[in-house]
Amino acid sequence: MVFGKKKAQWSPEKSLRDGPEQTKRLSNLLKLRSEHDQAVAKTGWDDYQRQLHNNQMLKGLFKKLDPTVMKPIGDVKGEVQLSFKYDFNNDMLLVKVIKCRELANKDIRAKMSNFFVKLELLPDPLNQGEKRTQISRGTNCPRYDEIFGFCIPEHGLGDSKLIVQVCEHSLGGNDDIRGEVIICLNTFTFRSEPTYTAWYSLNMETDLSISGNLDISIAFQPPRTLLITVHGANDLAPRDEGQTADPFVKVAVSGCDKIYQTQVIKDSLNPVWSETFEFQIHEEEFEDKFVIFHVIDEDKKSTNDSLGQCVIELKDLNPEFGVHGSFPLADLRNSDKLRAKTYQSRIAQEFRESLMAHSVARAPGCLFKNHRGGKVVSVTCRKAGAKGKIRIVDGIPIY
Incomplete structure (x- = not known):
């Protein structure tokens, strides 16, 4: 005779009761399975396969439009x-x-x-x-x-x-x-x-004709208010020789949602703004953040022109005294700061949501219709400064 503990029998109800996380995962899995079956039944198998194809096409295009890198992917390399x-x-x-x-x-x-x-x-x-x-x-x-x-x-x-x-x-x-x-x-x-x-x-071509200085100040009010003031600029270089400019300034902090913009000053290469913008940032975040100033010449007849950028790192900011000074403008398109993933993460999320919406709506039609032969589709996103191209050969995207 052998004595010992009686082996407990497995019970599915007890197993689920003892593992709430497992129950939640199983519930989500069944829900996704049900939604999948309903989508196939509602749209039909052919339509469902076409939607998968659209998603695959847009995922490939998104890789080429990846906004975590500012320079045009596939356009400048080597x-x-x-x-x-x-x-x-x-x-x-x-x-x-x-x-x-x-x-x-x-x-x-x-x-x-x-x-x-x-x-x-x-x-x-x-x-x-x-x-x-x-x-x-x-x-x-x-x-x-x-x-x-x-x-x-x-x-x-x-x-x-x-x-x-x-x-x-x-x-x-x-x-x-x-x-x-x-x-x-x-x-x-x-x-x-x-x-x-x-x-x-290799990088994008740098505009060495940019000149001038931007007069700014930054102050910190505990516990989490960063005040950035754009006072003015001087000796800006117009894009067309012998002409003036209609400048304004965009102000952003890496990793923050908000992007502020000053008023447009007409016909001036030495504009004065004296505008203050407020960002909510804790002092503990200063180490990894920086402020980006971009001076832009407004052109209502065509695209706006860049008059230069400057970057101020917050890790060098003394919260007690702040910073005030005149900083030189330059073409910083190739700067690592402007390519930083923290600054681009918000745009990346917008890309994903936008491309999924295009996939569901099947727009623009020229991308999703059946093509015979070959076709090249180019997409540009000015906000992210990115470009992408894919080739469609007999309806099959080639990345």
Whole structure:
């Protein structure tokens, strides 16, 4: 005879009673299953399959429109390899353009393109002008191995920049800039390291004509009120030479919903606003947040023009004294701050909701109707600064 505890029999009612979380999950699963069956029964199997196809198409398009990266995805990509050396005997900077890789065509239908590289020194007091490599034909990974020289004294390296642009040659004469790198020469110490060789990722073209300063102040009122005042701007650079501007300022804080905008000041390159905006932020959040100021020229006849941005990091803010000053404007489209995921997360959510609404409504019709042959669909989102293209071949999306 064996003595021991009597083995308890399993009871489904007891199991569910002892696991409320399990019960909740099972209930949700049954609910989703019921909604799925109702959707199929209501719309019909063919319509249900078409809706799945629409969702798949939009998911692929969303990946290309991902707003967590500000620069146009699929439009600017690739890298250029450069080598730098300084000739102390002749006061000359030597730049070797070695090669490029994974460049993007302007026309997605073209498999390969004809690329060349342009180099320009700024400032250029000797008017040496831009220098170009030969055109490399029929490849998206061209190799050049060409060396160029720029006359510049050693002490002039600290204030100089080298503009490197990868261009796509066009038979019509309108060459397209496919990406750009701006290299500050003060990062090199040729006395201790004679040669520098590195890969540089291409960015969007930077507008170096932007100038001027923005006068702002930031104050903090505990426990969670951040007051940002835009006082004015001075010496703005108009987009059209010899003309004036109608500027206004957009103010945003990374990770916050609100984006404020000042009034538009007509016909002024030295506008005065004195407008204050309020954000709800705890002091503990300052470490990971920053304020973005964007000066814009209003143009009611066409698209607005950017007059420059500046970024103030809140981690440097003294809550007791705040900050007040005049900050230089620049083209910061390629700044890591403007690409930060915290700043873009709200837009990403809007993308998902918008694309799902388009999928349900099957709009625009040109995207969802049955296509014969091939068709390219391009989508642009100005708010996120993103672009995307997909090709539909006989009704099948190719990403």
